Amino acid sequence: QVQLVESGGGLVQAGGSLRLSCAASGRISNPYNVGWFRQPPGKEREFVGTINWGARQTSFAEPLKGRFTISRDNAKNTVYLQMNSLKPEDTAIYFCATSMYWLSRSQSLYKNWGQGTQVTVSS
Numbered sequence: 001q002v003q004l005v006e007s008g009g010g011l012v013q014a015g016g017s018l019r020l021s022c023a024a025s026g027r028i029s030n031p032y033n034v035g036w037f038r039q040p041p042g043k044e045r046e047f048v049g050t051i052n053w054g055a056r057q058t059s060f061a062e063p064l065k066g067r068f069t070i071s072r073d074n075a076k077n078t079v080y081l082q083m084n085s086l087k088p089e090d091t092a093i094y095f096c097a098t099s100m101y102w103l104s105r106s107q108s109l110y111k112n113w114g115q116g117t118q119v120t121v122s123s
Helices: none
Strands: 002-007 010-013 018-026 033-039 046-051 058-060 068-073 078-083 092-099 117-122
Touching: 002 092, 018 033, 018 092, 018 117, 033 068, 033 078, 046 068, 046 078, 058 068, 078 092
Parallel strands: 010 117
Antiparallel strands: 002 018, 018 078, 033 046, 033 092, 046 058, 068 078, 092 117
């Protein structure tokens, strides 16, 4: 079983940046893709972006393209979500999860969800 722990959330002013980390531990035996999702207050969880095992390909929700990037360091079993030009509507709990499916956007294809990290963007 793989355990994921998100970190790096916090309070930031609009226009600022944050980098979230998703650290994996446990029984990591196969290549895995990692997705980021978020749940804004009072709303459903939604797709943010995903990165494949080789870190050569990423996919993002359309509104986030150009502001968010994802990278990974497989030697550290860590995936990063870099968020720039943050807006108040980016306020949410951010989660990471693993998938055996390439660049999937469907939550049902992800597992090993972390507990999430809170990001709050003030106006």
